[in-house]
Amino acid sequence: MIDVIIIGGGIAGLETACTLHTQGIESLILEKEKEIGGKLTQWDSLFPSNRNAKELVETYKDEIQKHTITVYVNTKVIAIKKQNDGTFEIFTSREIVFKAKTIVIASGYSIFNAERKEEYGYAIYPNVITSADLEHMFATKKELKAPSGRTLERVAFIHCVGSRDEKVGNHYCSRLCCVTGVKQAIKIRQMLPETHVFNFYMDLRMYGLGFEEMYREAQEKHGVQFIRGRVSEIAQTNEGRLQLKAEDTLAARPVRMQVDMVVLLVGMEAPECNSILGKSCNIQYNAAQFIVPQDIHYSSGITSAEGVFVSGTSIAPLSVFDTINHARSTALAVSNFLMPIQNE
Amino acid sequence: MIDVIIIGGGIAGLETACTLHTQGIESLILEKEKEIGGKLTQWDSLFPSNRNAKELVETYKDEIQKHTITVYVNTKVIAIKKQNDGTFEIFTSREIVFKAKTIVIASGYSIFNAERKEEYGYAIYPNVITSADLEHMFATKKELKAPSGRTLERVAFIHCVGSRDEKVGNHYCSRLCCVTGVKQAIKIRQMLPETHVFNFYMDLRMYGLGFEEMYREAQEKHGVQFIRGRVSEIAQTNEGRLQLKAEDTLAARPVRMQVDMVVLLVGMEAPECNSILGKSCNIQYNAAQFIVPQDIHYSSGITSAEGVFVSGTSIAPLSVFDTINHARSTALAVSNFLMPIQNE
Numbered sequence: 001m002i003d004v005i006i007i008g009g010g011i012a013g014l015e016t017a018c019t020l021h022t023q024g025i026e027s028l029i030l031e032k033e034k035e036i037g038g039k040l041t042q043w044d045s046l047f048p049s050n051r052n053a054k055e056l057v058e059t060y061k062d063e064i065q066k067h068t069i070t071v072y073v074n075t076k077v078i079a080i081k082k083q084n085d086g087t088f089e090i091f092t093s094r095e096i097v098f099k100a101k102t103i104v105i106a107s108g109y110s111i112f113n114a115e116r117k118e119e120y121g122y123a124i125y126p127n128v129i130t131s132a133d134l135e136h137m138f139a140t141k142k143e144l145k146a147p148s149g150r151t152l153e154r155v156a157f158i159h160c161v162g163s164r165d166e167k168v169g170n171h172y173c174s175r176l177c178c179v180t181g182v183k184q185a186i187k188i189r190q191m192l193p194e195t196h197v198f199n200f201y202m203d204l205r206m207y208g209l210g211f212e213e214m215y216r217e218a219q220e221k222h223g224v225q226f227i228r229g230r231v232s233e234i235a236q237t238n239e240g241r242l243q244l245k246a247e248d249t250l251a252a253r254p255v256r257m258q259v260d261m262v263v264l265l266v267g268m269e270a271p272e273c274n275s276i277l278g279k280s281c282n283i284q285y286n287a288a289q290f291i292v293p294q295d296i297h298y299s300s301g302i303t304s305a306e307g308v309f310v311s312g313t314s315i316a317p318l319s320v321f322d323t324i325n326h327a328r329s330t331a332l333a334v335s336n337f338l339m340p341i342q343n344e
Numbered sequence: 345m346i347d348v349i350i351i352g353g354g355i356a357g358l359e360t361a362c363t364l365h366t367q368g369i370e371s372l373i374l375e376k377e378k379e380i381g382g383k384l385t386q387w388d389s390l391f392p393s394n395r396n397a398k399e400l401v402e403t404y405k406d407e408i409q410k411h412t413i414t415v416y417v418n419t420k421v422i423a424i425k426k427q428n429d430g431t432f433e434i435f436t437s438r439e440i441v442f443k444a445k446t447i448v449i450a451s452g453y454s455i456f457n458a459e460r461k462e463e464y465g466y467a468i469y470p471n472v473i474t475s476a477d478l479e480h481m482f483a484t485k486k487e488l489k490a491p492s493g494r495t496l497e498r499v500a501f502i503h504c505v506g507s508r509d510e511k512v513g514n515h516y517c518s519r520l521c522c523v524t525g526v527k528q529a530i531k532i533r534q535m536l537p538e539t540h541v542f543n544f545y546m547d548l549r550m551y552g553l554g555f556e557e558m559y560r561e562a563q564e565k566h567g568v569q570f571i572r573g574r575v576s577e578i579a580q581t582n583e584g585r586l587q588l589k590a591e592d593t594l595a596a597r598p599v600r601m602q603v604d605m606v607v608l609l610v611g612m613e614a615p616e617c618n619s620i621l622g623k624s625c626n627i628q629y630n631a632a633q634f635i636v637p638q639d640i641h642y643s644s645g646i647t648s649a650e651g652v653f654v655s656g657t658s659i660a661p662l663s664v665f666d667t668i669n670h671a672r673s674t675a676l677a678v679s680n681f682l683m684p685i686q687n688e
Contacts (some may be wrong), residue, residue, distance in 0.1 A: 014425070017446065019676060022676065022679075022680065046641060048640070049639075049640060049641075051639075051641065056641060056642065059642065101377045164556060171556060171557055171560060172556050172557065173550060173551055173555065175551040175552070203547040203548045203549065203550075204547045205547065205549045205551045206517060206547075206549075207517055207519040207549045208519070208660075209640060209659065209660040210640070211515050211517065212508060212515060212517040213515055213516065216515060247596050250593050250594065250596070252594070252595065252596045270591040295393075295395075296392070296553060296554075296665055297390060297391060297393075297395065297400055297665055297668060298400065298403060298662045298668060300665060300669065301667075309550075315553065316552075316553040320641045321640055321641055321644060322666065322669070324641060324642060324644075324671070324673070325644065325669035325670050326669050327667070328669070328672055328673045328676055329669040329672045329673070330368065332363060332672055332676075335366075336366065338599040
């Protein structure tokens, strides 16, 4: 019987395991992918400091190794069954059945599938990419070009793709696309100073520490152009450029623009497994399939099912700052559940 | 010699003390006001759940009492002196000199003084109030009227007062005024269904869990009207109403409007003491006088001075959710500093 099984080996799961270790509680991590680190393994840099994302992943890998925390990779959780004694059986894609006293759901997030916004032509036009694709290009490519090989004279970013959008059923704000869009726009201007960069937005939600300052710099120092308006359609011209139709809501006039590459700032969605986990251990989750915490202020790591906890973006889109602090908070809640007397 | 002295008895300081207690570390809280609980003691309700703010304060008061954590109220820290052995002497408005191994700065925030935006007429026209004043009215008054006694036919909220504003020297976004404005607008519509409510904004930064949904409800269910534009001036008419001049940037035309009460959504500033504390123990703080953490992702509770930690809004405007999780994270960092061997 393991004290804690953590479902997910992204930053939230790793931090939860490390903090539990400092509390004298051993845990086991189940990760569905072939390596730990979650989405950050494919990220280039973190805002607002431009820190290398891999560096943070490596910090966690070192900690996990140092504390000899067991990780099963390539292990997908299929179902959880609560036992009469209050403990859990966890069924996975492996043949082993894991048994644990408590469970922490750290399932992370999925990236919105941009093909669902057909009008933007993702997976139809080669030069329409997502912010995740661009991040991957930053991390792996030396030279920045459109996927078709075009030189980038003009690039457009489209904010809120798959977020705040009734049509795709996501009413919520993904919270981090705005700052990602500003960060990436600056990076393009730094790599290719001749390239014109346009960001089409609704509200620029630069709420976090250093975000607003970055937005200001993007405009004043880097010459990124911000246009308030939703892009309604993208089509490819005969010359292989991309033609955008939008409305500039501040100038109150329609805009048509040709660019060489479009970057769709895709939102964060709850992963499919949340509803499966939710149903199999009777946890409350919302319409968007994020896990609902017992109380968003004081007990944001505790779910509606006794012995089941939640860490990181399983509750909502969160930044790395938020995720790490939330994971630490969740680990303390688990510790308090397993050792309530020692803690008094 | 005390292990930890916590400067500030708001939510951040209280949560830090409670978490330290679970780690077997005793702390002492110094609070400059006559009671603990910080700004929340004057708040009515917390978003997005509309939870009573006093309930959360009472939860903390109970915890502090249960754990017999010592609190000195009416005690203002004047200076900190680092000793050669790495410990600290803390000089306060009392005659006692406190000695501690570590310090946690949980100094909270100040509310922007709206008189500095003279064009809005705060403290000149009685019916121009701040969001903090309105929150206090919600918490204490049974019937909602303008301070002059006027019936509220029309109310205007002005977002970003003292935030994102070069003229007052605050470039940063205060992050919580938007959601406060939406929450308060809904509350007025609920209390006074005949009253028209207008929110003048630049970007609606409804980034957090449940915020966007609240914004949607404000428009669709509660009929709050949102106008994108900065208000340039407020003047009082002979009839005692307030005349607003603004630009509707979406309609690209000037707006003049008469209302019975104006609510200024005032931002959060770093308290004066941050620079005093910063200087006296050599901690890095930014232009806005928020304390700069060692690293915003992994070590956001650690300052540039060994043995000095930071918790909550001393680093930046943060929500209650953020503050509580950050305070827990900081307490773990303190624990790890004081007991690095036991933690391995």
